[in-house]
Structures are given as structure tokens and as C-alpha cells.
Amino acid sequence: MSVDLQLRFDREAITQYSKANQEPEWFLASRLAAFEACSQLELPVLEKTKIDKWNIDQYVPFLTQPKVASADQLDDVVKAEIDAAAVKSLLVQKNASIIFHREQAEAKAQGVIFTDLATALREHGDLVKKYWMQAVAADEHRLTALHAALVNGGVFIYVPKNVEVDVPLQAVFQVAGDGALLCPHVLIVAEANSKVTYVDTYVSSAGTSMVANSVVEVFVGPGASVQMASVRSLSAEVHDYVFRRAILDRDGKMEWILGEMNDGNTVANNTTVLKGSGSAVNTKTVSVGTGSQRQNLTSQVQHIGTHSESDMLSKAVMTDEATAILNGITKIEKGAEKANGEQAENILMLSEKARGDANPILLIDEDDVKAGHAASVGRISEESVYYLMSRGITRKEAERLIVLGFLDSVVTEIPIEEVKNRLRQALERKLA
Amino acid sequence: MTAVPHLQINNLHARIEEKEIIKGLSLEIKGGEVHAIMGPNGTGKSTLASTLMGHPKYEVTEGSVTLNGEDLLEMAVDERARAGLFLAMQYPSEISGVTNSDFLRSAINARRGEGNEISLMKFIRELDKKMATLEMDESFAHRYLNEGFSGGEKKRNEILQMMMLEPKICILDEIDSGLDIDALKVVAKGVNEMRTADRGFLIITHYQRLLNYIKPDFVHVMMQGRIVKSGGPELAERLEAEGYDWIKEELGIVDETVNANV
16 A cells, blocks of 8 residues: 655755754755655664554654743753753753753863754864764665754764763753654764763653654764663654664773653664774663553664673563564674673563563674573563562552562663653653 | 451361362461461461462462451452561562562551651661661662572561561461571561560471470461361470371371471
8 A cells, every 4th residue: 555645845845944054065965865865765674563654754844943041941841851950961952943052161161062963063064074874874764864854953962082071961852743853863972081971851742643753873982981861751642763873982881771761652773883892882771661552672782893892681561552572683793702792681561462572683703702692571470469468568559569670670770860760750650 | 456466267278279288277366376387398387378368379268267357368468468467488579679678668658558658767767676686787678679688588588577567467487497596596586576465476387496486385286288286385395306207196197298308
């Protein structure tokens, strides 16, 4: 069946938005090239998930919003997630506009750039150009091409050599209104021996048929260390696609903390390329499936450098009629001697109608390595419920404790207190 | 609430799947009393404990159990607990991600009811005190419930829960198994501290050794799913010295399971 749907955007709309933001010529050209390419590109091929009936391109891409003068004027849905007044470095994007931005003076003085994408393109165009769509290619598939064509905001972070940013840089992305598109691009460049933590949150307000199509690219320089935490709490009215990719240089460290707390359909791919020797990544993903949402969550590592190390842990709780496919892929290339890759996916099923698949995959082309995986799909143990109930705790509370406990062994290891609390809050919301 | 607790078991029959294990057991436990049930393995001692607590695997087919006149068998497991019943389990579950202290606070508050929750300060004070009695390291409060605990640590943790929850009728199911003598003394100290006129105990054990430290008022011998003999502490001493054969002979019991593991 082929339905020819009219797109609600064209070259003209893209060009207008680009001009309005005074984007450099090369950037408009890359948008238009991606726009031309997207109709020929296929959708990404996903394990056990068909997305051809999902909302891929039916939206209004450039809904602009007025700036807010102070943090207390942000929408309640944003304020519920973040104590905006207390956050030192914060950027808030709503649909196609950056509506709030606060930069920490100390970091700026050290040469740290923390700004929105449009400003970065105007003020640091060459720097952005060097990294733009280098980790995730615009022509990988139709979704990345749509992203490159329609990107309507995002964050650029640049940390110079030897600089350590001591407070987390934070962003909130909000999608609101019928047919709205949130299409942010997060670009993080951490130069040699630098250190930075970036935290973002995705929220949605009232609206129907909304879409978020995000790309995150992280370039970790030699000996640099990047920590990224992301909590996605988008409503059932949002179809969410996110492709995150980090490329690590020698002795670089990357830590991903991902809370996939959406209520709607989600495709999330998180890939780390351990290019340099001695580079290392740690990925923790927590997810709760509710309602009839479908999620395809992939955690992937590619070992290229010798002595590179990876550790991936994903935990999901499935309720109602939700479906989640959890893919863990550890790929060790020929020559990645002494690499060590570990992964685990654990799914707890709370309903007969829910579905959870854990797919651990090891692809190893080098002999001198260590690799391991563990996967489990289980239900709440009646013995455990009995034990808690025997102390006077009701069945409902016992099950809640067990479920939160199942996820908490990941949550508790999150090194940023604020993110930990935000994630716990999201968990309580989803499991209420 | 201050009424002396009274657990009355009458002609209890219970089975697991199709196999009857408890075959007409009667017993009465009142506040201030310590009862010990002894007997060889496989005679239904632990089944009795689990059945009283309401383990879903066991089905009561006949008889009655009341706690202070209320039908215990009609209650869900958590209701039994809130009515004042406590079972220190032989094999407590390990629950990942739930800290000991969070769990204990939930359990205490479940009993106290909404609006009457224990204050955090008071809770911590009580917990510290009781952990000191049981010679438990402070770190146990923040460890996940029983996860990675040794056998002895689990047993202490069961007694800690009992001390924190202050139940009316305490059942200890082979609390002594796997404990060395020092740990046994500590556990006994915790139990003895709780012996009051408004609390009754049912101690299930395989060995008389425990009863040197927790002096029972009554000793019962269980065989073939029933209590076959009752007496005072001297009965336990005789069992320790002579085994169970003399009782079998006295009562004409021929039962292979009795010989096993004695």
C-alpha cells in the first residue's frame, strides 16, 4: 500500500528558516542536499520493529516560539523537570526556537562554548563545519536525512584542551502543539584531556501527531572524558527518533546514562566508536514501557582501538501492551587486541500482553579479546512478593518496590545526583 | 491492642499440590509463651510455618487457625502480618535494588497506616539500636535486601526485622541452621530481648542446641504432619541425647522419612 502524503515543507520553507537564522551558505546547501536525498533513502532497518506506518515526515518543521525573559516564565512541563533557577548553564528549546539560554561565566572565560546551534553556526561556523554530521551521516537513512534537512535547533558544546567544566551543562527540549516537530542536534566536541558533563531532558506539552527527530554527535579527544545523561519523557502523541553517536580518540572516556521514559513510540540508537587505543565507554539504559507504545532501543559499541573497553547495561520494565526490543551489539574489529566488551540486557515483564525482547549480539573479528553478554526476560518472583507481604506490605506496594528495585541497581550508579532524582521521578510517573 | 495475643490452631490439614503434609495439627500459643517444635526433617515443620504465614504454594484443606479470635486463614499474607504474625524465614528472598532500610520503613509504615508514618529520625534511632544488639555493621542498612548476604547475615536480618516490626506472634523457622555458636548467641540475645507477656513464640528447630540459649516453656515433637508428643524443656534434652527412635517405638510409628537426615 502506498499513500502519497503531501509534505508540509519544501525547499522554500527550509531556505526561509535558514535565512532567518543567518545560517552560513554551506549549511543551507547541506540542508537542501539532504532534503533532495531523503525521498530516495530507505527507512532504517530495525530488528523486529516496523516503522513505516509511524509518523516519519508529517509535521510542521519550523514552529517558532517567543523567547522567555526569565526561567520562571518557562512552561510548567519544563519547570517540573528542572529547577531552572538553580541550573548554572541551561538552554531551553521549544519546537523550532531557543527560548531560554543561560551561560556560566566561569566556563566561558575558560574558552568553553555552550550555545545553541544557530548561534554556533554564526559565530563558530568553521568549528561546527569540521564536525557536522561526521559521526552520523546525513545519508545513512531517511530519518537522518530528514534531520539534516530540517534541524531546527540544538546545542553546541566545545571544551578546549585541558579544560574541565565542573558544573553539568544542561538543556531541555520541548515539543508542543499539533503537528509540531522537535529536531535538535547536539554536537559535543571535547578536546584532549578535557572533561565535561552534559544533561538533557525531553518533554512535551499538549498536541497531537508530534515528532522528535534528534541526532547527538560526540567527539571525545585524546584523554578526554564526556558524560552524557538524557531523560526522555515525551507523551504518547510524540513519535521519537534519536540517533546518538560518539567517537573516542586514544584513552578517551564516554559515559552514557539514558532514561527512555517516553509514553510513545520510540527508536533510539546509541552507538560508540572506540577508535583510539585504551578508550572506554560505559552505557546505562533504563526504560519503562507503558500503554501500547513500541520501542526499539539499540546500544552498540564498535571496538577498533587496542585495549578498548565497553560496558553496556540495559534494564526495561514492560507493562500493559507495550513492546520493547532491546538490542545490544558489541562489535570487535580485527586488530582491536586486548579489547574487552561486556553487555547485559534485563527485562522485567509485568503484564501478559506486554512484549520484551532482549537481543545480545557479539561480533568478534579479533582473537585476543574478552567479551561477554547476559540477557534475561523474567517476571516478578512470587516468592519475593510473598516475602515482602509477610512483613505487612501490600501486594501492590511489594510489586512497586521490586520493580523500582530492579531498575534502581542501574539508577543508583548514576554519578549525578540531579539526574538520578529526575530519572526516579520519571520512573515513579510511568509506574504509577 | 494490649490484649494478650492468642494463636489457636485446630486440626490443621495442609497440602502442597496433591500431597498432604500437615495432617491434623492442633496447637495453642499465648503471649508470654515460648513453644518449640522439634522433629526430624520432612515431617512438616517448615510447612506449618509457611502455611500459617500464608505461602501461596500451600493449601489448607481442613481445620482452623485464629489469631485473637480472628480467622487467620481468611487473611492475605500482608493482612496476617499486620495482624501481628511474623515468620523469620529459613530461606529469605534476596531483593535487588531495595535497601534494607527502605524496606523496613515501608513495612513499619504499612503497619502504622497512612498519616501515622514513623519519623525518619525515630526510625534511624531504632534501627541503629537494634543493629547494635545484633552486632550488625551499619552498612547493612544500605545494602540491598539480603542480596549477597551470607547465611548467617540473612538470619540476623530476619531477627532485625522482627525486632523492628514488634509482632505479637513470632515464628522462627530453623533460625539456627547454618549459624556458628557466636552468631547463634547473638540471634538468641535478640529473641530473648523480645520475650514479653504480650508476645508469643513458636520456634522450629532441628537441634536442641538453640534451646540452650532460648529457653522454651513447651516442647513439641512433630512427626508425620502432627504433634505426637509435648512436654517441657526436658523433652528437648532427651531428644538431643537419644534421638527420635524412642518416640517412634512408643507410638508405633514406622516412617521412612523419619530416619532420613536424623
